[in-house]
Amino acid sequence: MQFKNPEVLYFLALLIIPIIIHLFQLQKFVKVPFTNVAFLKKLVQQTRKSSRIKKCLILATRMLLFTAILFAFSQPYFSDKTTEEKQHTFIYLDNSLSTNATGEKGNLLQIAAQEIIENASKKDLYSLQTNTNFSSDITFEELKKTLLNIKNTAQKVDLSTVLLKINNSNKTKTNTLHKNILISDFQITYNSEFTNVTPVFSGIKLEATKKNNISIGSVFINNTNTENLTINILIKNQGEAKDNIPIAIFNNEKLISKQSFSIDKNSTKTILFTIQNQAKFLGKITLTFSDTFSFDNTFYFSLNSTKKVNVLSIGNNADFLSKIYTKDEFNFTESTTQNVNYNSIPKQQIVLLNELENIPESLSKSLLDFSKKGGTIVIIPNSKIELQSYNLFLNSVANTKIQSKISDTLKITNINFNHPLFKNVFSKKVTNFQYPIVKSHYPIQAKNSSKIISFENNTGFISQINNTNGNIFWVSSSLSKENSNFLNSPLIVPVFYNFGKLSFQHSKLFYYLDAENVIDVETEIEKDEILSIVNSNSSFIPPQQTYQNKVTITTNDNPTDAGFYYIIRKKDTLQTIAFNNPKEESLLQFLDINTLKDINPEINFSSSIEDFFINLNNKNEVHWLWKWFLALAIVSLLLEILILKFYKP
Template sequence: MQFKNPEILYSFALLIIPLLVHLFQLQKFVKVPFTNVAFLQKIEQQTRKSSRIKKWIILANRMLLFSAIFFAFSQPYFSKKKETKKQHTFIYLDNSLSTNSEGEKGNLLHNATQEIIDYASEKDIYSLQTNDNFYSNISKIELKKVLQNLKVSSKKLNFNSIFFRIESQNKNKIKTLNKNILISDFQYNYKSKFTNVTPAFSAIKLTHSQKNNISIDSVFITNENLTNFIVNVVVKNQGQPQNNIPLAIFNDSKLISKQSFSIKKDADKIIQFSIQNQSNFIGKLTITFSDTFSFDNTLHFSLNTAKKINVLSIGNDADFLSKIYSKNEFNFTKSSAQNVNYNSILKQQTIILNELEYIPETLSKSIIEFSIKGGSLVIIPNENLNLNSYNSLLKKLNAGKISSKITDSLKITNINYNHPFFKNVFSKKVTNFQYPTIRNYYPISSKKSSKIVSFENKIPFISKINNNNYNVFYISSPINKKNSNFLKSPLIVPVFYNFGKLSYKQTQLFYRIDKENRIDIEENLTKDEILSISNSEISFIPIQQIFQNKVTITTKEQPTNAGFYSILRKKDTIQKLAFNYPKEESLLSFLDLNEIKKTNSNISIYSSIKDIFTEINNKNEVHWLWKWFLALAIVSLLLEILILKFYKL
């Protein structure tokens, strides 16, 4: 038994008062003359004995009465927790795309929200974490409103973020019992580790009724020209083989073609559509099939006309550049330092300073302005360069300092495969690489540089200056045939191709939601102008950076729904973009909670939401006893009245 007001129990010391009154109460007897003394003596003895019994009964009854009153005011109760402590329940409810599917009792997310509403206690305090919002210290009524309006989210929340939120919520709560509940399908794309320092939590796993899923993984275009091309659709199957699955392709809302396909167990397949006489293709692919997830049965893509990238080479005449920068992807021009058209510099995306002996001050100023506007600069030193002119330019670009020439025959041996510069270039590390060599080089010292390719002595051969304001690449050695055989190396093509290609991010066929996407738009905006992205349901202004001849926009938080979106300049549509949901949400791989529990004793697993809330409510239920003691006091009072009235001496 526990007491809400235990200090009242000290009042039991007052029970000595009625006890003393009864023990020391003096009675005065009156003498009455009577004729028969013998008979009178007998009656007197009987009266004294009955009176003594009555007094003890009244004393006991009054002691019971006061004791019952004292107990009633101290408010005794039975419970597994102290009444002064509050119950705070932290709930993580996974409302990702994968939970918006069917289980044995219907939609997993809908059933989870309804069970929380049905079984959560009205008396407790709650904090609700979803994939896109957090609601702190809310009541049951507020929790119900949030759950009733909860929608599916394309965002994925890492468990480490959830645990951090739990710790920050609970560490400052005094006189509070904390319970942490995680409700999810525990899809395997959660990149989190469960350790012994992980906060204690209870897990309810939402289980899908189907174990088979077909998804449109991606799409790519081949044999592309202005109006005729082939759409290659990559379809992924998880589960048993399937036959006669219909796949349709639309241009906007118009059906272009439809075909059926079969796919093997746990396999990928490419299905091709030949598209003819279709320009400005706004593509939509749909699979008609009932499986675990429905959101991945549709994929949107937009085929926009690719912008040619402007590349200018200033310096030595290099035939290899014109072969790499082909006319179908680039507008390549070359010029000597004396014949540079300065008016064209700011119109370029990439400028290569190709082995200039001296960088004139006029050219240096134009290059700096070009870099400030977001252009990509590649510097290849001359064997007999004017060091002061080069370092003057690098100083203004905050890109480091070139040291004096070092004559030493070195091999180019190390490729930084993890550098973003080589993303999607190599499928695997090259082991049988024929190392090119150089005869002399000019090392650069810069705290902001990162190695792309290095010599055998670890000194960088190609480096990128990691300056947020400028995009500068430095090749530390002349690459002409006299000084190096790098021009014969297989590296020459991907290196210089990426110098040009990475300077302008072409619009992709589609983008993924909840991922940072950087998109370059070839527009000249004034300072007060902005670009917006919208469709029929939503309009938002993305993060954007204005350069001389382009605008770089960045999306991540928005949009949240798959579909087509227009990039608008005021009310004019510049370009169409397609967004699709993350393909990781289509995985049918889930964490095994029992395996996790083997190494983490602070994890409890429950089969249903009802079970865990029933347990919490039973533990926290308070059985009050003060009413029973109050009733006992009333009964004692009535009993005393009856004794005084009907107990005759």
């Protein structure tokens, strides 16, 4: 039992006063001489004894009356919390795409939101974390308003982030009882490690009734000619085999082709469509099938007329460059140092300095301006370079210095597979390839550089010098046949091909939501101009960086819905891009809650949201007792009245 006003109980000490008065009462019996009759003497004794009993009863009822009144004013109650403490409930409600499935009661997300509204206490404070927003210390009405408007999103939040917010939220609140509840399907896309020190929480697992799913995983083109394109559609099936599933391809809203297919249990399959080759195609692929998820039955892609990358090689003629930078993808130009057209440099995306003995001052100034405006520079030194000329240029463009030439035969052995230059080049890490060699090289001394390919002594053969604007790549050795056999290595093609491709990020067939996407738009805009991305339902201004002949756009949190979007300059459409929902959301793989219980026994899972809140509300309910003590006081007063009226000693 707890008391709201415990200080009132100090007045119980005053109850000693009537007890003292009773024990040391001033009234005394007076002896009156009477006839010495035995009967009368006995009657006097009985009257004195009855009078004492009556007074004790009256004292007891009055003591009980005052005690009950004092207890009533102290306001006693039963509860798991004190009346001064507040109840704060932290709720994480997973509104990822995977919760847009059907459970026993209906849509998982909508039913969960409705049950929270119906069962949560209207008196408590709440913090609500979703995949898109965090609302701290809100009332029930604010919680209700947010839940009524909640929608599924492609954005993800790591459960470790949620647990960190729980910790931070609890630390900032004093005199508060905390309860944490995580409502999710606990899909394994959430990369969280639970330990025995994980903050204690109650979990509720949302489960769909269907346990199979078919989805469109990806789209790619692997066969093109002047007339037709072959569209390859990768289909993934999770669950039992399925037959006669309709699939169709649209150009925007116009149906182009339709077919049906069958797929084996837990397998993948590629479906082919042949369409007419055209400069612009807004592709939409749809599957007609009812399963666990519906958001992955539609896939968007866009074909834009891709502009070629402008490549300028300055220096010695190199046959290998013209073979790599072919006419179908690149505008490749070669020039000697004496014949360089300096007016053409700003129009390039990438400039290669191929084995120059020195870098003239006029060329150095043009390349410095080119780099500041986002251009890519690849430097291949000559075996006999003028060190001072190179250092003047590299120091001005990237605060970098070349060290003296080292004449030592070294093998090229290490590849940085995580570098963007080798993205999608290798299906697995290769360690047993035939190592190329160099006989001499020029190491660099740079404050901020990363090695792409390294020698056996772990020094850099090809390095990227990190610059605030454009990319600068340093090849530390001459590639002439007299100095190296790197030109005969299978690495030569992907390295220089991707030098060209990375210099300008053409739009891809499609992009995924909730991922960082970098898109280069070839356009020249004025100083205060910006590009925007729009569709029929929304528009936003993405982060962007303006260069001389392009604008680099980055998307991450926006857009939020799959579909076609248009990159707009004023009222002109510069490019069309397609966004799709993350493919990880289609996985039917979820965390085992029994494993979580084994890791941390204090983590518990409730059977339903309703049971959780009923249990929480019952624990926090205050059972007031002052009414019972007031009733006891009234009863004591009535007893005293009855004793005074009917008890005659």
